Amino acid sequence: MSSTQNKTPQSIARDACIHSASKWLMVCALLLIGAAGCKNNNSVLQTWVGKSESELIANWGNPDLRNTFANGEKIYTWIDQGKNQYGPFTCQKSMTINHNHTITKGISRGCPSLSLIASSSKQ
Numbered sequence: 330m331s332s333t334q335n336k337t338p339q340s341i342a343r344d345a346c347i348h349s350a351s352k353w354l355m356v357c358a359l360l361l362i363g364a365a366g367c368k369n370n371n372s373v374l375q376t377w378v379g380k381s382e383s384e385l386i387a388n389w390g391n392p393d394l395r396n397t398f399a400n401g402e403k404i405y406t407w408i409d410q411g412k413n414q415y416g417p418f419t420c421q422k423s424m425t426i427n428h429n430h431t432i433t434k435g436i437s438r439g440c441p442s443l444s445l446i447a448s449s450s451k452q
Contacts, residue, residue, distance in 0.1 A: 374422060374435025382430040389422075401428030413441050 377385060385405075386392075392405035406423040420440035425433045 371436055374424070374437055377424060377432045377435050380432050382426045382432065385424060385426075385432060402426065409440075411441075415441070 382403075382405075389407055393408045394404075394406040396404045396406075403426040404423055405426065406421055409420045409422075411418055411420070418439055418441055421438045422435070422440065423437070424435045427433050
């Protein structure tokens, strides 16, 4: 006789709810951790605001993508791919540079943590 046969329908339903709730709690926790990582990544990139374009390239290497606009503003994007405990990822770090060659903004997408790779040079 299995242990399920000894349970009442109410206890089976309760166990299913508890199991389901614990899964949702874990999913919510991972989403919150991910959101915190985005904020942390963008704050790491914001440390570059006010620094020069040449200093950025000297530290990170040439960008993978370059967009230049009519007003002289540029957006450079570096793309890194990797794998961590959650699986493969593609990290995009973009920096906006004004016509005076000064960084005005930095954003990231899909990056697990930039605290290590933001300051490293790209090979």
